[in-house]
Amino acid sequence: MQISGAQMVIESLIAEGVETVFGYPGGAIMNVYDEIYKQDKFQHILTRHEQAAVHAAEGYSKVSGKVGVSMITSGPGFTNAVTGLADAYMDSIPLVVISGQVPMSLIGTDAFQEIDAVGISRSCTKHNYLVTDAKDLPRILKEAFYIARTGRPGPVHVDIPKDVTAQIAEFNYDIELNLETYKPHVKGNPRQIKKAMEAIANAKRPLFYLGGGIINANAAYEVRDLVHTTGIPAVETFMARGTLSCDDKLLVGMLGMHGSYAANMAMSETDLVIALGARFDDRVTGKLSEFAKNAGVIHVDIDPASISKLVNANYPIVGDIKNVVTEMLKLVSMVESENYEPWRETIENFAELHPLTFHEDTPNIKPQWVIKRVGELLGDNANISTDVGQHQMWTAQFYPFTRPRQFISSGGLGTMGFGFPAAMGVKAAVPEKISVNFTGDGSILMNCQELMTAVEKKLPVINIILNNNFLGMVRQWQTLFYNKRHSETDLSVQPDFVKLAEAFGGIGYRVTTKKEFDAALKDAIEKNIVAFIEVKVERFENVMPMVPSGGSLFNMMLLEKKESE
Amino acid sequence: MKDNNERRVVSVIVVNEASVLSRITDLFSGRGYNITSLTVAPIPESKYSRLTIVTSGSVRVIEQITKQLHKLIPVLRVYEHADLVEKEMALVKFPITENISDISAICNAYNGKIVNVGHDVIITMVTDESKRVDHYLEAIKKYNPKEIARSGAVALER
Structure with a gap:
């Protein structure tokens, strides 16, 4: 089928099952918008700022698990979208962001609304492309969606010059991708998984440290199974909220700078951290040298670069969380839940000592x-x-x-x-x-x-x-x-x-x-x-408890009986 | 981390495509890693290029460098060399009025020779391990070298 580059963009999005595109038109992307006008397979939501178009695509993706799609024009359209790209990159949100670019013949001439878009997006995307020939478009878009949603997910940026969207070429989306240099490691090493389960069985005070990677991997329900069958308490990162239900008895709470006393104390007292899809961010760990100081570390993550980046892992397992946790569940009979009863009681005492709460002691709403x-x-x-x-x-x-x-x-x-x-x-x-x-x-x-x-x-x-x-x-x-x-x-x-x-x-x-x-x-x-x-609301209310930046998790500022200001 | 900085040679096999070198150098600058030298050339009869990067850092930093490099989509393989043959070339230009037989003898000691003689200058070439190239450049200082061009290291695993 011989069609224009702009039509290829539309056909590719349809082939990917895209239902909603968030975007904002402009000069360099007009050929594509002309094709959007002619089609009725997906809806386009016109935001009033390009940054919002990308954030909307992020929200869409985070709640649905699908790849979010955003479309913008060159120059300022693109630079406005950069914050969204960076945001999606930091939080591993799968996006495909398509931007228009000035025609190939004008690239490098400081043309109207020209900016080196791929140069800017390089450091805040999982990958990016400048399309120089329409015949490459189907492959590039297919790769973009594949790279965005597989491995550690992330945003992929595709920059398309205006003349490429006008160019006529052969379109075939039904192609096999051959990415020799990109092969995410999905299956965890069975020997490592067994060793990790042995370590759990031998631990006295193990603690699940649940991260946002669980949600990206759609593994929350498998993780719930693992937590419940082992009877091991769990703390969640900010990004992992909702992995366990708030009424789960084994959920100690959120840890980190504004984590609960019980969660931060549990992390300080544990003898085995079981990190699932978490990356030991500075807002979580506080002072690194004091973080889970006497604990061994099991670290399961799809991204090898996250493992032993900040905290050394004794049991590194590279793989998809869902896959690894499913394998761990098969070995769960090694673990005796009763062994952790004293540890669970210790944690309950922490929670009773300083529960997460606030004082309703002012006339204004808290x-x-x-x-x-x-x-x-x-x-x-x-x-x-x-x-x-x-x-x-x-x-x-x-x-x-x-x-x-x-x-x-x-x-x-x-x-x-x-x-x-x-x-x-x-x-x-x-x-x-x-x-x-x-x-x-x-x-x-x-x-x-x-x-x-x-x-x-x-x-x-x-x-x-x-x-x-x-x-x-x-x-x-x-x-x-x-x-x-x-x-x-x-x-x-x-x-x-x-x-x-x-x-x-x-x-x-x-x-x-x-x-x-x-x-x-x-x-x-x-x-x-x-x-x-x-x-x-009350003007001077503080978020408590709080671990001051760079402090140790166990050294929290706690809620005072009476807030003073 | 600074006290146990180690010199390391890392080879990276990448798809030979537009902006791949920027991806590598952006990664180093963005994450605050050092590049002492970097060489790049296509691998014959393939779609790949080989980069040889001389860097330094603690064990943890070197491990992160190799992992982060591997994370880049066009990177096929990353070798962090332990046992390797490493060579670097240096071209040096001297005034013809200097003691040429002395210079020639020093070059000989460092796998080198005079490769060009002009009206006013001679050019020498040496090829040796980076450290020995350092020594060579130290030794020829008193012959008033006018210009020095170093290639950066290339390396292969033994």
Whole structure:
């Protein structure tokens, strides 16, 4: 079949089963948009900023497990999308991002809207391509999807010059890929797996350290089996929230900088860390030399480079988590669950000593209450996304997650402005669930233009703005570590969030009491249009407990009886 | 980590395609690894090229370098050499007025010779292990070399 490069893009997306593309047109990508206009196999969602197009594709991918697709033009269209690429790279989200480029004859001439796109995306993508001939397009797009979703997933960027999208060439998508240099290692080494199980059987205080890789590998239910049959307690990273259900007795909690006392103490006292798809990030480990100091380490990961990068692994296992955990389950009879009873009791004592909680000691609503309340009212019925900052940590701490892919947040890169567009992507993928975005008065203004997209495409995301008139997380650090010099973090000057939502055709609420909040949430769900619920919360609330940056996990600042400020 | 920095030679076999060299060098600069020297040339009758990178770092850093290199999609193989034959070439230009027989004798000691004689200058070539090339360049200092070009190392496993 002889077709144009632009038609090839469309045919390839259809062949990949793509149902939704998030994008923004412009000069260099117009040939492709012309073909989008002519087809009806997938929907295109026009965001109002390229960064939002990529974040929406990320949200879509994270909640559904499918490859997210985003399309943008050259130059500023591409540079706006870079934050999304970097975000997806850090959190291992499979994306294919297609950008237009100036025609081949103009590359290198500083042409209008020209930028060295593959040069920029090289360090923030799993792989990238500059297509120089339309005959390569089907192979490159097929490789792009394959590379994005296999191994350790990640974003792949395909840059296509305008003349290549106009060029006519032979199209055949039904080709065998022959990637000699890319062969992800899926199956774990059986001998290593057996050794690891022996180590577990011999340990007195083993601890599962569950990471986001479990969710990427769709292995949460196998991991639940392994946790339950062994009776070994588990801590989750921020990225792994929802791997175990919040009511699971063996779930100790989230660990790390804002992890629970029990989780951080368990990690400090364990004699065997069983890391599944986790990467020992600095926000998790605190001071590395003190991290799980007396423990052996089993580390299962699809990415060999993650193993022994920061913490030496005694039992390294490279492989797909689902595959490895399934093999571990076959050997589970080696492990005696009763042996860990004293260890489970120790951990229960930690949890009783300093439970994860907050004080409702002010007339203003506490932000944590809002999150807990939404959990009580919506629970499993909502998918939850967040922006970045205090509200994000409180959501990870207090929302009762019950399933994988329920929590969508920017973990590695920490991208403010991620939440709202991501929640739109979530809603587009799973319309039957309520899509809630917890956000702050700082974050929401980065990408609030997406109100327009949400109104136009009927994506009724409920944005709950926990408004403390501060850039709260930075303010917290300034209070604690910079002698209360609140440099440039006071956000007292603000838009009218209610009017802002209304200006775009959405709905806005401003609430100061719990009763008003319940009513606003109920109304927003009934109205079924994009909403801003601005909640005036206690200004100086801190996220607690906290391991100060570079400190040891067992040296936490804990919740005081009375917050002082 | 700095105290136990070790010199290492790493060979990388990569698909010979556009921007593959940038992928490698971006990885080194982005992750803060050192490159002491880098050579690259296509492998005859194949679609691959061989890069020889001389780097340094602690054991952990070297392990990360090989793993991160391997993670790049166009990388076929990464060898971190233990037992290897390693050679480097240096071209040096001297004024013709210097003591040519002395220079020639020193070159001989380092697998080298005079390869060009012009009106004003002579050019010598030596090919030896990188460390011996260092010594050679030290030895010829007093003959006022005008220009020095070193190739960077190439290596093969024994």
